[in-house]
Amino acid sequence: MYGWIWRHLPGNAWVKAFLSLVLVVAVVYVLFTYVFPWAEPLLPFNNVTVDNQ
Amino acid sequence: MNVAATTDDTEHAERVGDSPSPGRPARRGMGPIATVISVFGELLITAGLVMGLFVVYSLWWTNVVADRAAGEQADKIRDIWARQDGGSGRGAAFDAKNGIGFLHVPAMSGSEILVEKGTTSKILNDGVAGYYTDPVKATLPTSGRKGNFSLAAHRDGHGAKFHNIHKLAKGDPIVFETKDKWFVYKVYAILPETSKYNVQVLADIPKESGRTKAGNYITLTTCTPIYTSRYRYVVWGELERVQKVDENRTPPEELR
Numbered sequence: 001m002y003g004w005i006w007r008h009l010p011g012n013a014w015v016k017a018f019l020s021l022v023l024v025v026a027v028v029y030v031l032f033t034y035v036f037p038w039a040e041p042l043l044p045f046n047n048v049t050v051d052n053q
Numbered sequence: 054m055n056v057a058a059t060t061d062d063t064e065h066a067e068r069v070g071d072s073p074s075p076g077r078p079a080r081r082g083m084g085p086i087a088t089v090i091s092v093f094g095e096l097l098i099t100a101g102l103v104m105g106l107f108v109v110y111s112l113w114w115t116n117v118v119a120d121r122a123a124g125e126q127a128d129k130i131r132d133i134w135a136r137q138d139g140g141s142g143r144g145a146a147f148d149a150k151n152g153i154g155f156l157h158v159p160a161m162s163g164s165e166i167l168v169e170k171g172t173t174s175k176i177l178n179d180g181v182a183g184y185y186t187d188p189v190k191a192t193l194p195t196s197g198r199k200g201n202f203s204l205a206a207h208r209d210g211h212g213a214k215f216h217n218i219h220k221l222a223k224g225d226p227i228v229f230e231t232k233d234k235w236f237v238y239k240v241y242a243i244l245p246e247t248s249k250y251n252v253q254v255l256a257d258i259p260k261e262s263g264r265t266k267a268g269n270y271i272t273l274t275t276c277t278p279i280y281t282s283r284y285r286y287v288v289w290g291e292l293e294r295v296q297k298v299d300e301n302r303t304p305p306e307e308l309r
Contacts (some may be wrong), residue, residue: 001095028106036060036110041174048275048283049205050252051188
């Protein structure tokens, strides 16, 4: 999978490394701004109130 | 000896002679099973990294975001208070959306905690303490009525405002600051572990704390043990005195 991505990135090794870094940052950004905030309430780690639910 | 050495050498030479080629042909010729296993392995590694990132997100990033949000709202409210004090005008600026005051608990945290209405995660995730509107409505100290001022805040992440709740001991002060009054409470009972369904702790007269008469109580609730939400940690305090805010907003002696 990662090998496949590496082989399909254009340019020489340096360009590939730079593009990989950009991809990693983009993935982390998407996770932190969209995926984790969505997933968090569904996981049982951070409920603090007492209630009847 | 000699013989052995020679055989060794030839074998070695053979291997060296072979070695440049396996690199490429092996990859191209990777069988379907090997491909599936390698992709599966990479997916597992990815899952591990994502989970690690989620921990970073929960315990660090949410704090950054929440502290920023709480700081902005706190500034706004201080601003509104200052403007009202200026006498320029309309007292209409009491806006529950921006919060109603600040909680100071020196034994727990060095900084003030903004208090807002409601305990939904949307509100608490801004790094504030919320007072209960559901399932039991909190009685605000500003209302002048007897009852229970019940609050909740995060133990971890999202500002983690009640992170050190276990450091509170009997007799420690909890001070609630409003525009013109300091409400000084003293901790009198602690329930280190209770069910999350135990809404009795929010009652106007919290019987579990040992009180049987109506009074001015404060209840702090959060989750416990740290990093999980299995149980709830509850701290009760009782109003000791109310002090007027002077023009310099000199804090009561408990906070000095």
